[in-house]
Amino acid sequence: MLERARWEQRHATASGPPTTPSPFVLRWARRVRGEPGPSPTALDLACGGGRHLAALVQAGWQPVGLDFSRAAARQATAFCPAAQLVVADATALPFRAQSFGLVVVSRFLDRPGLAGLGNVLGPGGVLVVETFLEDQHHATGHPALRFCLARGELARLLAAAGLVLEELEEGPCASGPETVHLARSAARRPLA
Secondary structure (H helix, E strand, O other): OHHHHHHHHHHHOOOOOOOOOOHHHHHHHHHHHOOOOOOOEEEEEOOOOOOOHHHHHHOOOEEEEEEOOHHHHHHHHHHOOOOEEEEOOOOOOOOOOOOEEEEEEEOOOOHHHHHHHHHHEEEEEEEEEEEEEHHHHHHHOOOOHHHOEOOOHHHHHHHHOOOEEEEEEEEEEEEOOEEEEEEEEEEEOOOO
16 A cells, blocks of 8 residues: 555656657557557556557557556546546456557566466557666666566566567667666567
């Protein structure tokens, strides 16, 4: 419960629109939406204030944002009224199997939950993950080490979830005026 209260406070005091969407996420969102087959519905897991939701709408998706903070959901709704917002715990997804053509996870890490994300993807759907490497913790002390991936760990987690890795980048990336250490990947659920 303390974790929820911390996130409620953080989102309740946020001011202004969310930060700029990730170019990596946007590139994959556009690419997958242009393909025949996957569901037109996209999930932004742990969406926070909704920094990817409006961009998903512009790319032709019907986005669903999920966050366990009610304050984040209110903020995301104000930022992107076209998105459906769900307040729920990311570790217990309230969605049917094969509901989404795209799932976006940005700067959030739940290792056991990655396996369940493969289940909510429809055949041919893509999971785009962009989260911190341990190098980020070592460089800045944030986020906590348990929320950071070792190099190569993301590829192993995605393979264990039955997803086929299509792109993987690991290392320093420009993020506005700063450099952050990220693991970025796109992995697809096989058609059969």
